[in-house]
Amino acid sequence: MPPITQVPANMSLETMSCTRCDEGFEPQEKIVNSNGQLWHIQCFVCAQCFRTFQDGIFYEFEGRKYCEKDFRVLFAPYCNKCGDIVIGRVIKAMQASWHPDCFRCQLCAKELADSGFIKNNNRALCHGCNASIKASEIGKYSCHKCHGLIDGAPLRFRGEVYHGYHFNCTSCGIELDSTAREIKSRTGFAANDMNELYCLKCHDRMGVPICGACRRPIEERVVTALGKHWHVEHFVCAKCEKPFLGHRHYEKRGLAYCETHYHQLFGNLCFVCNQVIGGDVFTALNKAWCVHHFSCDMCNQNLDLKSKFYEYDEKPVCKKCYEKMPSELRKRLRIAHENTMRKNP
Amino acid sequence: MSQVQCLPVANKNMSKVKKVLEEARDLQIKELDLVDKNVHSFDELPNIFNMIFVTRITLSHNKISVLPPAIANLNNLEILNLSNNHLEELPLSLSSMPKLRILNCSINRLNTLPRGFGAFPVLEVLDLSYNNLSERELPGNFFKLETLRALYLGDNDFEYLPPEIKNLKNLQILGLRDNDLLELPREIGELSRLRELHIQNNRLTVIPPEIANLDLYSNKSVFKMEENPWVQPIIEQYLLGITHVLEYIKTEAYRILYNRHVTGGGKSAVPIPPRADKSKKASRARS
Numbered sequence: 001m002p003p004i005t006q007v008p009a010n011m012s013l014e015t016m017s018c019t020r021c022d023e024g025f026e027p028q029e030k031i032v033n034s035n036g037q038l039w040h041i042q043c044f045v046c047a048q049c050f051r052t053f054q055d056g057i058f059y060e061f062e063g064r065k066y067c068e069k070d071f072r073v074l075f076a077p078y079c080n081k082c083g084d085i086v087i088g089r090v091i092k093a094m095q096a097s098w099h100p101d102c103f104r105c106q107l108c109a110k111e112l113a114d115s116g117f118i119k120n121n122n123r124a125l126c127h128g129c130n131a132s133i134k135a136s137e138i139g140k141y142s143c144h145k146c147h148g149l150i151d152g153a154p155l156r157f158r159g160e161v162y163h164g165y166h167f168n169c170t171s172c173g174i175e176l177d178s179t180a181r182e183i184k185s186r187t188g189f190a191a192n193d194m195n196e197l198y199c200l201k202c203h204d205r206m207g208v209p210i211c212g213a214c215r216r217p218i219e220e221r222v223v224t225a226l227g228k229h230w231h232v233e234h235f236v237c238a239k240c241e242k243p244f245l246g247h248r249h250y251e252k253r254g255l256a257y258c259e260t261h262y263h264q265l266f267g268n269l270c271f272v273c274n275q276v277i278g279g280d281v282f283t284a285l286n287k288a289w290c291v292h293h294f295s296c297d298m299c300n301q302n303l304d305l306k307s308k309f310y311e312y313d314e315k316p317v318c319k320k321c322y323e324k325m326p327s328e329l330r331k332r333l334r335i336a337h338e339n340t341m342r343k344n345p
Numbered sequence: 346m347s348q349v350q351c352l353p354v355a356n357k358n359m360s361k362v363k364k365v366l367e368e369a370r371d372l373q374i375k376e377l378d379l380v381d382k383n384v385h386s387f388d389e390l391p392n393i394f395n396m397i398f399v400t401r402i403t404l405s406h407n408k409i410s411v412l413p414p415a416i417a418n419l420n421n422l423e424i425l426n427l428s429n430n431h432l433e434e435l436p437l438s439l440s441s442m443p444k445l446r447i448l449n450c451s452i453n454r455l456n457t458l459p460r461g462f463g464a465f466p467v468l469e470v471l472d473l474s475y476n477n478l479s480e481r482e483l484p485g486n487f488f489k490l491e492t493l494r495a496l497y498l499g500d501n502d503f504e505y506l507p508p509e510i511k512n513l514k515n516l517q518i519l520g521l522r523d524n525d526l527l528e529l530p531r532e533i534g535e536l537s538r539l540r541e542l543h544i545q546n547n548r549l550t551v552i553p554p555e556i557a558n559l560d561l562y563s564n565k566s567v568f569k570m571e572e573n574p575w576v577q578p579i580i581e582q583y584l585l586g587i588t589h590v591l592e593y594i595k596t597e598a599y600r601i602l603y604n605r606h607v608t609g610g611g612k613s614a615v616p617i618p619p620r621a622d623k624s625k626k627a628s629r630a631r632s
Contacts, residue, residue, distance in 0.1 A: 264538075266565075272424075272447070274469055274494065286541070286567050297449070297472075298428045299380040300403040313474060313497055313520045314541060314567055324381065324406045324429060325452065326627035329475060329500070332523070336545065339571065 018043050046070055093117065094124050105129055153178035158192045171202035183208070184219045225249065226256060237261055285314045296321050311337075362389060366396075373398050375421075381406035387413050394418045405429050405449075414438040428452050428472070431630075440464040451475050451497065454628050456482070463487040474520060475500040477628050480507055488512040499523050499543060500626070511535040522546055522569065525620045528607075534558045541567040548618045549573040551606045557595045562588055574618050578602065 016031075017024055020043035025031055032039040045052050048070035059071035066074065076085045080096035081103070091098040091113050100113035105126035118130040125133070131147035141150040144160035154161035155178050164177035181203040182195050198206065208217040212228030213235070223230040223244075236243045239261035250262035259276060263269045268277050272293035282294040295302045296309065296318035303309055309316040312325075312333065322330065362382050369377055370392070377399050379390070384407040387393065393402075394415040401424040410431040416422075417438035422445055429452040437459040439445070447470040455476035463486035471493060479502040488509035490496075496513065499522035506521065511532035518541040519533075526547035533539070534555025542561060544552075550573070561568040568587050575583065578599065582589040593599055623629060 271495075274446075286565055298405045298426070298451075300376075300378065300401065300405075300424070300426055301380075313499055313522065313543060314518075321405070321429075326475075328625045328627060329452070332546075336572070343571075 020044075048074065089113075094119070107133075155180055155197075157182055157197055158195050167197050169199040169202055170196040171198055171206075174199050181208075181217060183217075226251060226254060239265060284316060285311060287314070298324075360389075363391065366390060366393060369399070370396060375399055376401040376403075378403050379407070380404070383407065384409055386411065387416075397421060400424065400444075402426070410454075412436055412439070417442050420444065423447065425449070435459055435462070437461055440468075441466075443467070446470065448472070452627065454630065458482050458484055458487070460484050461486055463489040465490060465492070467492050469493060470495040472497040473501070474498060474522075475626070475628055477502060477626075479503050479525075480505050483507065491515060494518065494538075495541075496520065500628075502620075502623070504548075506530055506533075508532040514538070517541065519543070523621070527617065529553055529556075531555045540565055543567070543569045544573070545569045546572040546621070548620075550576050551579070551603050552594060554594045554600050554603055557591050561591060576602065576606070 013025055013027060016038055018040045019037045020039055023040070025038070025040070030041055032041055032044040034044070046058070046067035047064040048066055051067065053065075053067055057068060058065040059068060060066075061071065061075045072085055076087070077090050077097035078084070079086050079099045079102050080094070081098060084099070086097055086099050089100050091100055091103045093103060093112075101111065103112050103117075103124070104110060105112055105117070106123040107125055107129040110126045110128075112124060112126060115126060117124045118127060119125075120130050120133060127147055128142075128144070131142035131149075135142035135149050141154040141161040142148065143150055143154075143163045143166070145162055145166045148163065150161065150163055155164040155167065155176060157167065164180060165175055167176045167180065168174060169176055169180070176197055176199055179200050180197045181200065182192075182197055183203070183206070184192070184195055203217070208219065209222050209229035210216070211218050211231045211234050212226070213230060216231075218229055218231050221232045223232055223235045225235060232245065233243050235249075235256070237249070237258040238255040239257055242258065244256070244258065248259060249256040250259065251257075252262065252266060257265065263276050268281060268288050269275065270277050270290045270293050271287045272289060272295075275290075277288060277290050280291045282289040282291050284294070292302065294304075294316070297312065297315040298317050298321035301318060303316060303318060307318065309318055310322040310333075311317075312322075317325075362379060362384060365377070365379060368374065375398055377393075377396075380403055384390065384404065386409065394413070395418070397418060397420055399419060400421050402419075402422065403424075403426040405426050405428040407429075408431050409427065410433060412427065412432060412435055414436035415438075416425070416436065420443060422442060424447040425445060426447075426449040428449045432450060432453040432455055434455065434457055435450065439448070440459070440462050441464060443466055445465060446467055448465075448468060449470075449472040451472045452475040455473065455478055458478065462484045468490055469492055471490070472495075474497040478498065488507065489512065491512065491514055493513050494515050495518035496516060497518070497520040499520040501524050503521065503524040504527050506526065506529055508530040509532075510516075510519075510530060513536065515538060516536050517538050519536070519539060520541075520543045522543040523546040526544065526549055529544070529549065529552060531553040532555075533542075534553060534557075536559065539559050540561065540563070542556075542559070549570075552570070560566060568591070570583065570587070570590070578593065579590060582593040594603075
């Protein structure tokens, strides 16, 4: 607000005039002084509505003063993003006006007012986004640090890609390349902001276990089985490839199987009860039985190791039952048996 | 009733069968063995349908010709063995038994299966070998028996096997020995768990190449194919061994031979071999 002053004693009333009406001032009259320009109180008004400024607040445009209302109506720029009038600093860009806070990168929403922007495909982008778009267009990465193109494999670190040479090994200080390994500082946490980088040599010396399936280091829970280490989710049944996730597994010839497939493949489901055979397994006729379920297919009487039995459709039949079968069938079975014997003695 | 009744005459005359049943009832024995007891009818087995605690009944080597529908009262029955009897048909109620896992009706005189027979909820092993069944007698829902892991149809009168066989997803054993089969459906190749296939003594000349998809090679597998009028190339491979046959039917040469054979259909140059003479089969006997 410009001060309203008594005329200073050293200024002569005759030489002073009102900036608006050019008339002189009466002695004792109150004069408005704004930046060295003088006005009659009644002349210090809005150039549009000729009313005094409320609370003395005015806006200047091309040498004229306006009340807030008229200034807004006549000249104020509107922000292209939020639609509100921009008071104070105006960003003129992309053929529009913006609040400094509203003018942001259209991809990552970073403020662009002070860092500058690049017009890309009619979008205002920050340097970083522009670089990565350009890089992806030609099938490459752009470094998150210098925005330059990365030739060859990038170094991945805390979720971004970089030139390896921006970093050094946390342990030996050697300059890194894309083979560097990122180590989680706190296993089991998703946050990666504490992660650190090591060169391969130091990494291997740290004894981080390597997964037997994917050959990548295991930074979370480690399963140790079959003489190797595994990511929990990579230790899977050799048949169905479902992870065991702590469930029991069965080993056979260097491979691990879930219960179902182990028994399905290696035949340790009992032919009678179709359950996993807990105790001793009785194997005969390409099948397996619980010891107490191995019995004659016809009379269901238990058979033991010493019992003689006949094969009928690859099932065991005790001697007593065999003799009670129709003689016509027995004869055919005997001939078939003899033929097989002749072929495979 | 704690009072002991003294009935010496009755006890003396009580048949062995009744003793077995009485003891089973008193001691709540879950497995009933009544093998070769000259039983002609369930009427000789008093109150057996009230013994709902039994899980297995074995009645093989008897002369039973009718299985009453009341068998389905036995809610806990898991194994029913009726092999070597005189059954000519089965009651539909059988297929509603909630726990029946193994049903053995081999060596009987079954001429037909009831409509809806395929409704067993948990049946795993079905032995219908040595009867008088053919594809015409299979009810519409027969191949809905998804829990089935072994199906024995040997010694019957099948000439064709319906392609719906592929719906028996859990089938591990398929017995078709001693039938009149003229061809097998390609769909057998979709039974991915099959590890026993018995097709000996039929009228087969070719096998679908899809059979090579199955795991019939391993030491847990059985593939029996002898005594069929195979085409010459199959005979030659068979003499070298089953694995040679399974390798051979994978070849393009065989695929061409097989397709020609199938499209040739009834006009095949080879005359259809006659059916085996089954007049002496016990299953043909009239009661």
